[in-house]
Amino acid sequence: MGKSLAPHFHDGSGVRHIIIHVIIALAPLMVASVIFFGPRALLLMAFTITVVVLAEAVTLLIFRRDLSNLKDLSAVVTGIILSLSMPANLPFWIAFLAAGAAIGAKQLSRKVLGFTLLNPVLIGRGAMIVFNPYFEYPMALAWINTPDAIASATPLELLAGGYSLPGFGDLFLGLHAGVMGEVSILLILLGGAYLVWKRVICPIAPCVFIILTVALLAIMGQPPIVHLLSGSLVFAAVFMATDYSTTPFTAKGKIVFAVGIAVITAGFRMFGWLTEGVTFALITMNLFVPFIDKFVVRFENR
Secondary structure, three states: OOOOOOOOOOOOOOHHHHHHHHHHHHHHHHHHHHHHHOHHHHHHHHHHHHHHHHHHHHHHHHOOOOHHHHHHOHHHHHHHHHHHOOOOOOOHHHHHHHHHHHHHHHHHHHHHHOOOOOOHHHHHHHHHHHHOOOOOEOEOOHHHOOOOOOOEOOHHHHHHHOOOOOOHHHHHHOOOEOOOOOOOHHHHHHHHHHHHHOOOOOOHHHHHHHHHHHHHHHHOOOOHHHHHHOOOHHHHHHHOOOOOOOOOOOHHHHHHHHHHHHHHHHHHHHHOOOOOOHHHHHHHHHHHHHHHHHHHHHHHOO
């Protein structure tokens, strides 16, 4: 069976049914984003999701594809994950461009290649970095006392600068500066556990990605718990490294894919100009997925 919209297993389940489970897993993060970062978080999420859905509709018309494809809700879940990848104070024009880039790249890839090569969320995240490489991140819960709270550095930026870090409890619960959906490791893990329970995602790639990244950074003298609980490592592992349309379809392929992401991410966090690195690590490995699939299948058939 060829690949189709993701994430899903090839078990006969409809794409819409699977994506509904993904939205359920993301719902606590959406609610927490509004609690942590205030009404603007809600506006930014609604705006981004709307733009993604409209962009999907427009590109479907441009490439003369059936608008009924919108019914599978893949555009909605793309908009949710992309919006949760944004700081709540991101300018709306950047959110607009990121959403357009994500869907435009997705539909162009399908038109030219016949399949989705790069996860559209990653394209949107990459576009945000290009348009505004120096984000300012609002502090969680600061909006309650100060509507226009001064932005703060993320834990990874604090670590890179040699400044004091929030406690492990604050890192785990999300009580620090960061993007909307990535600050609460607790809620991400709950969402991931739900998706594994419903057999929507396979835990192989997320586990290998997270464990190997943290282990490599620990070997290089970095504080492993801080890296585990900071940035988009866990969020990307659960909601992006499991995207079946842009990741290998065999268990061995998933391991190769996850190892590659981990090595690149650790390299970026240790030596790169970005304190994060997950987005470009995933994009890089997305490009190798067709080759990984062919190599693994050929190796297994020897």
